[in-house]
Amino acid sequence: MPITNRKLLPPTITADAAHPTWVLARTLRATPDFSDVLLDYCVTMTQPSGAAWPSNKVFVQKLRYLTCYILIGSYARWRRGEGDPPTLAALQRAAVASPRQIASFIKDLRHGNYIVAEQQESDRRHYHLRPTAALINEVARSPLAFLAASERLQPSSPPLHTAISASTERMCDWLGRSVDCYQDGDSLFAPFRTIVQLTERECGYPLMTAVLGTHYATPSGVAAGLPSLTYRALSERFQVSRQHIGNMLKEAEREGWFSVAPGGHLTEISEDLVAEFETWAAGQMAHYRLLAEMVCDCGGAAPGMMLG
Template sequence: MSETRLYAGVNDFAADTLWVEAARLMRHPSYSVAVLSYCEAMIARVPKVLPANKLFAQKQRYLVSFILICLHVQWLQSRGPAPSLALLQRSTPGSPRQIAAFISGLRDRGLVTATSLETDRRTQVLKPSLELMREIGQSPLAILSAAEVVAPPLPIRTDDLAGDETLLAHWLALSAERYTVKDDLFGPFPIIVRHSERDAGHLVFCAVMAAALRQRQGGGIAGSLTYRALAERFDVSRQHISNILDEAAEKGWYCVSPGGELALMPDDTFLQFETWVAGQMAHYRRLVLAIAGKTSGAAIPAGAIVQKSDALSD
């Protein structure tokens, strides 16, 4: 197969080297295995010290945390002001009151610390913890691990990246900076976007896609998508699950039967998810290449992440 069809939402970007690489990944014979491994990593039930599904599994709260990581790295690299609450509120879309309440909650849990700036004791510098960064990096790290099925090894292993506070922070910050320059990895995917706006919505979508992939491979777990099963897995109410699945059915994205079986999965939905995963793989792999071999304090300007992307993918 010489060509791979990408989801139509990225047609305007298809000639970019990132999407050329994404299409190459999608052509790999084991690509569906890689996508399934990503989904399974996201929905795996693991003991949690904190209710991460409620803290971070929703777009606004996730974005606030992601931007905080970026602001802190830029400050460490002398490329930006101290990451105070006021700066975070100016840098993140949303209600300043909600952002303040969210950060307060993170501080109470020890996920964010605040210390006075030496040159201005009135300014409280917010620092994200390694635990916070691992939670925010859950999907990117799962993507990177899944990509190992279809792409050559990288100079930094996924486990090493997850365990190194400095590398992880810089890796996530590069991603946030690229997003502010060019949004071709999230915005063009309406089903991904809409699910991310709901508590645990992306996790529910990953569970649905895992069922679809297993179904296509001739397997599957009967009743795995019932309201009860999904609600218990992701620590939300059955009504919340019902709202997510009902909207998906109404919009024709997919349909889950009352018995928890996947009754409909249109090719367009499947292609949208596969394309999104491939774009994420290409993106996060090239960011690993960008930080590999650099000192922990090396600065990489936001524009360079896009402008020099050709060199990173060669």
């Protein structure tokens, strides 16, 4: 099911075409192995996280993921001496969900040992929220996979993925600088409307990567590691009900994104969805690649950042 119509940038981000991120993104997307690299990315993003706590319920939905992402950014900025302590109240002001939703979600994250509340040294009556290594690693799954993908297309020496993933402190600083870019002006997420809509659903993004991975695997007949697109296989892989999988697949067919026939056969996929995903993915690869180069060049995070 090959698709050859590749517009390198959609009209929604034409104004940012000269930005270094999109200059690099165009180069990466034009690389002959781009589709093969995206297949490997999709396989990675459909794998179980390995976390003991049910992280699928926590991280693979847009509002919850963004809350964790913004918290990491606030913590990293504060540790660099460039912002206020990452308190619950500050997170409630910055995040996109309601204050009550944020408070409930943070309570769950603390229960799962993804966040620790620590007394502030300057005022022992107040507490700030510290993301643990477990939270950093979960939020970094997709960014690290995109960084690895970029290095397959343009190898670096020494490998950036190795340098970033070897240090939780450096990874926190890396993600934190990504949050700064996101909050300064979102050209990496908001313009991609279908991806945004899919990620609003519980496990919508992993489901999309399973479908796209199947699409990329079809020409070569290689699908190792990808789940079958049956209700049963998808619900077991992503730890949601078959009814929820069915509802998402029916919505995708109504919207004209893709169609999965009984037995898990991908019968149709929108050229626009493939083009949007490829542009978005190239932008993610370039974004995290450039930030990794910056963080590794400046030595990463300040000494003493403890994220155990």
